[in-house]
Amino acid sequence: MRRLPQVPAALEFDVVILGGGIAGLTCAVGLLDAGLRLAVVERDELLGGRARSWADPTTGDPVHVGPHIVTDCYSNFLSLLKRLDTGDRVVWEPESLLYTMFDGARAIELRRSSLPPPVQLLASLRADPALGLLDLASNAAAAGVALGLDERGVLELDGLDGGAALTTLGVTPAMQRRYWQFAAMSILNTPLGRCSAGSLLRAFHHAITRDAVRVGFPGVGLGDLFAPAARAAVEAAGHPVWTGTTATQLLGTDTRASGVRLADGRIVRARHVVSTLPPGDLAALLPESWQARAGLDSLRWFSPVPYISVYLWFDRRITSRQFWARAYAPDDLNCDFYDYANIYPGWAGRPSLVGSNIIDADRVARWSDAAIVERTRRELEENLPAARAAILRHAAVHRIPLAVQAPRPGFEARRPSVRSAVAGLLLAGDWTRTGLPSSMESAAASGWRAAEAVWADEGRPRTLVQPLPPRGRLARVVMAAARVAPWPPRLRRAMAQDG
Ligand SMILES: Cc1cc2nc3c(=O)[nH]c(=O)nc-3n(C[C@H](O)[C@H](O)[C@H](O)COP(=O)(O)OP(=O)(O)OC[C@H]3O[C@@H](n4cnc5c(N)ncnc54)[C@H](O)[C@@H]3O)c2cc1C
Incomplete structure (x- = not known):
């Protein structure tokens, strides 16, 4: 008798979550008490x-x-840690310090002052010798646009690049180089001339309308902040990860998703x-028939920002700082540095373990590891001469x-919403x-948000997404005024030329 080919039986679930990063695990945690059968599928071990x-190793x-x-503005990530009872594994910087920027061996500390948002950082900026009063004042028009920005405005500015927008708004080259370029690299991971003006000015809006942000670091391996606890919670509720x-x-009809095929042939x-x-x-x-559907038609437009991260183990302590950044210079490799001996609890007597990030690392993709380490060490020594010994x-x-x-111009307009044009397929x-x-x-x-959408589709809506922390009172007043002020005509002209 001829044997029929083995067709694996489909595995039946209510929800299948593809990806076991922060988004996937958060979604799973958000559905734990929904009474639904879940499965999480992650490619990596x-x-x-x-x-x-x-x-x-x-x-x-x-x-x-x-x-x-x-x-401390990460309301949603921190609420995940709270659900998992791991929030105490975040180590916070001292209250008033935002960050330290090194220009050569000179440390410039950006601290929150007693002034309220949106002017809380002015005193620190004023103390930066690279900037004169004219440089600071040149931010006025950009700050006005940023303060009044809403999501519609973000989309309007999305076609323009950040550098062009700032130049049009009169921000001096010195100011752009010193802070805007730095912010574009460290927050958006993309140089000013290549990032969406909408993404840039929205990030600025968030930064200046709230009390200067406090920075925290994982006090354990980053994944250990959430992954083992999330997995344990999901599996304890009887769901596979x-x-x-x-x-x-992905499987389904032209209009509706119904599951996924796995590399081992199983169907979920x-x-x-x-x-x-x-x-x-x-x-x-x-499937081919979904590729032109709204929200799914731009997936290949997006482009990644590669990083190279370097870790250096020294024989002694070289600094008491937890975190510092280099003033932006186009030929530099590293953007930000961390000494984990000053971060990990219980490491007080340990020598320095310095980590750093090289952002937009295509530039040095061909460099050998040895060359990257050598240059990283040189940059570290420029900032911390104690490292030389x-x-x-x-x-x-x-x-x-x-x-x-990369949030290049056009990025914001292409980011898809949680509900795709294919019923049953949610995007996070x-x-x-x-x-x-x-x-x-x-x-x-x-x-x-994806978990909320599932709850809503099940007829039991619930709120899981947390709002950002409230804005300062003065910031709200200034925002209201900025919202009704028209954008400078020169900005509108630049947008029209670009569009
Ligand atoms: C070096 C570095 C520094 C960063 N610094 C910061 C920072 O300081 N602050 C900050 O907030 N963010 C930072 N980020 C960004 C942050 O890590 C990401 O935004 C976040 O982790 C993305 O989570 P996600 O769940 O959306 O996506 P991902 O983490 O990418 O999760 C998607 C998952 O899907 C899996 N997958 C892909 N294809 C398949 C498939 N076919 N089948 C099954 N599984 C699949 C992947 O393996 C992955 O685990 C940094 C990122 C890096 C790499």
């Missing part, structure tokens, strides 16, 4: 996605994929398919092809339409 971490010390910060499992094709059927995959990975799974015991170079999607991930820069906060907000 390790959960955590772009926020994963591991023990360095030589030293055994916890290292993140690359150094990350959180801020499949790691090392790749989704290869579900009424709700939640993708938290980056756009390139999602594009590879779409230290002996480097060990180094690790992490090459990361995708840190975030840091790059989706959250109104936030691509970040852990955006990923968590998108995960909660």
Whole structure:
């Protein structure tokens, strides 16, 4: 008798969540008490996605994929940690310090002052010797536009690049180089001339309308902040978390998603398919008839920002700082540095373990690890001369092809909403339409939002997404005035030329 080919039986769930990074795990946690059958599918053996971490194979010390910060404005990421009871693993900077920028060996500290938002950082900026009063004053028009910005305004500015917008608004080259270029790289991971003016001015809006943001760091391996606890919670509720499992094709009719095929041939059927995959990975799974559908038609437009993160183990303590950044210079490699000996609890007697981020790392993709370590060390020594005497015991170079999607002009308009044009297919991930820069906060907000959409579709709506912290009173008054003020005609002209 001829044997029929084995067709694996479909696995039946109510919700299948693709991706076990922050967005996917947040969504799963948000659905734990929904009484639905869930499954999480993650390609990597390790959960955590772009926020994963591991023990360095030589030293055994916890290292993140690359150094990350959180801020006290991360309402959604912090609410995930609260649900998982891991919020106490975040180590916060001293109250008043926002960050330290090194120009050579000179440290310029940006601190919150007693002034309220939106002018809370003026005193620190005034103390920066690279800037004169005219440079500071040149921000007025840009600040006016940013203060009055809403999501419609973000989309209007989206076609223009950040550098062109600032130049049009009269921001001096010195001011652009010193702070705007730095903000574009560190918040948006994209140089001013290549980032969306909408993304840039919205980030500025958030930064100046709230009390100067406090910075925090994972006090454990980054992934250990959320991944093991999320997995334990999901599995304890009886739901599988499949790691090392790749989704290869989304399934359904022309108009409705009904499941996913896995690389091992298994089929997972579900009424709700939640993708938290980056756009390139999602594009590879779409049936042809979905590829032109609204929200799914731009997936291949997005482009990744690659990072290289460097970890250096020294024989001694070289600083008492937790975190510092270099003043922007186009030929520099590194943007931000961290000393984990001053961050990880219990490391008080340990020598320095310095981590750093090289953003937009295509520039140095061909460099050897040794050359990257050598140059990173040189940049570190420029800022911290004490590092010159230290002996480097060990180094690790992490090459990361995708840190975030580049917010180039047109990015905001293409970010898809949680509900796609295909019924039953929900979209989440840091790059989706959250109104936030691509970040852990955006990923968590998108995960909660996808869970909200499932709850709503089940006829039991509930609120999971947390608002950002409230704005200062003066900021609200100034915002109201800025909202009714027309944008400078020269900005409108630049937008028209660009569009
Ligand atoms: C070096 C570095 C530094 C950063 N610094 C900061 C920072 O300081 N602050 C901050 O807020 N953010 C920072 N970020 C960004 C932050 O890490 C991301 O925004 C966030 O982790 C994205 O989470 P996500 O869940 O949206 O996506 P991801 O973490 O990418 O999750 C998607 C998951 O889907 C999986 N997947 C893909 N394809 C498939 C498939 N076919 N089948 C199954 N699974 C699949 C992937 O393996 C991945 O785990 C940084 C990122 C990097 C890399």
